[in-house]
Amino acid sequence: VNDIRSSPKKLPRDFHAKAELHKTQRVVSVCQMYFLDYYCDMFDYVISRRQRTKKVLEYLSQQGDLKSPDQLNGEWTGYLEKEHEILRKRRLKPKNKDFE
Amino acid sequence: MSFLQNFHLSPGQTIRSTRGFRWNTDSNKDVDSTRSSPKRSRDDRSGLVGTQPNAQNLDTQLWVTPTRSGNTLPELQQRQTQREANVVTDFNYTPSHQKQFLQPTAGTAVSSHQDLKQIVEITLGSEGVLNQAVKLPRGEDENEWMAVHCVDFYNQINMLYGTITEFCSPQSCPRMIATNEYEYLWSFHKGESPVAVSAPKYVECLMKWCQEQFDDESIFPAKTSGQFPQKFIQRFVIPMLRRLFRVYAHIYCHHFNEVLELNLQTVLNTSFRHFCLFSQEFELLKPSDFGPLLELVMELRDR
Numbered sequence A: 001v002n003d004i005r006s007s008p009k010k011l012p013r014d015f016h017a018k019a020e021l022h023k024t025q026r027v028v029s030v031c032q033m034y035f036l037d038y039y040c041d042m043f044d045y046v047i048s049r050r051q052r053t054k055k056v057l058e059y060l061s062q063q064g065d066l067k068s069p070d071q072l073n074g075e076w077t078g079y080l081e082k083e084h085e086i087l088r089k090r091r092l093k094p095k096n097k098d099f100e
Numbered sequence B: 001m002s003f004l005q006n007f008h009l010s011p012g013q014t015i016r017s018t019r020g021f022r023w024n025t026d027s028n029k030d031v032d033s034t035r036s037s038p039k040r041s042r043d044d045r046s047g048l049v050g051t052q053p054n055a056q057n058l059d060t061q062l063w064v065t066p067t068r069s070g071n072t073l074p075e076l077q078q079r080q081t082q083r084e085a086n087v088v089t090d091f092n093y094t095p096s097h098q099k100q101f102l103q104p105t106a107g108t109a110v111s112s113h114q115d116l117k118q119i120v121e122i123t124l125g126s127e128g129v130l131n132q133a134v135k136l137p138r139g140e141d142e143n144e145w146m147a148v149h150c151v152d153f154y155n156q157i158n159m160l161y162g163t164i165t166e167f168c169s170p171q172s173c174p175r176m177i178a179t180n181e182y183e184y185l186w187s188f189h190k191g192e193s194p195v196a197v198s199a200p201k202y203v204e205c206l207m208k209w210c211q212e213q214f215d216d217e218s219i220f221p222a223k224t225s226g227q228f229p230q231k232f233i234q235r236f237v238i239p240m241l242r243r244l245f246r247v248y249a250h251i252y253c254h255h256f257n258e259v260l261e262l263n264l265q266t267v268l269n270t271s272f273r274h275f276c277l278f279s280q281e282f283e284l285l286k287p288s289d290f291g292p293l294l295e296l297v298m299e300l301r302d303r
């Protein structure tokens, strides 16, 4: 067990003492929560965005006979600008980065 | 040799995705279509009318490998012999050792927001879903999509490394290495040659360097009107991802046992797989950038 070259299960000698520290337990649970929250939020965003895009495209195709291509392109571009702004805000939202 | 050839696919070869993640099972179409070719048009913004969006059925979507010829994988780049014989490296990364913890799970179909939390729990460690999520949303600016992901991966790596800071010290890891064959050096001043630093020092410098770029309005614009700089991807995104990758490499190669004991292997694998899929989708990293983890990258990709 002491030969680290032959043991793939090797842990540092003081691993368990450190792992049991309140500090370690806390960062581990914060990390798990962070990922769960991140992926929930990310999938939620991706799915919502796809649904919004779908609705806009459906709407625009219904308007096809009533409006000029320029109008339709304008509305599509306007929609994309709004989406772009939402995405940028996601990047800038305050990050709970420093837990230590 | 293209990136995908490392995953045992020939250029131009077409494979059918059998792990398709269906975003909308009812209508079986998705306007936010995914591209099947690495060549992507950027005219979504200007031309909607005239080119009706083709409703693509993701289920039958074909996945075509790029035909572009890239670089050959340099033989063990940055190969270094361990200069200090007294530093014994804990080489705890072996693919066979990690294989059992990669946890393949069946594909998941998501058609609504319901049960998302549950699905995410299953999905962490699953596959298929992330492949779809990395795709550029229809009409979105590629630079913004890159920027969001840079910040996301930075945060993820910060979190992951934060859990092992107790175990990654200048004593345990006097050099920023990944296996015995790769050592990453840090350049403190422009023009000066990079120097060897401890792993925690390297990560500290790296995170600070990333943060400085995020805070720079001329690189990562915060204002609605702010523009990305010229060649943003080549000049800023790729260098950042190449360096962030090294933290994954160090964790996998030297702290995987601690990660296992802390029961964080699923989040680590999910995060790394997400990182790889994103890099691959936009052809950001070369096989040589994955050096010490190339085998693991293949394992995560192939299953």
Ligand SMILES: [Zn+2]
Pocket (backbone or CB within 6 Å): B167, B168, B169, B172, B173, B199, B200, B250, B254, B255
């Ligand atoms: Zn370390």
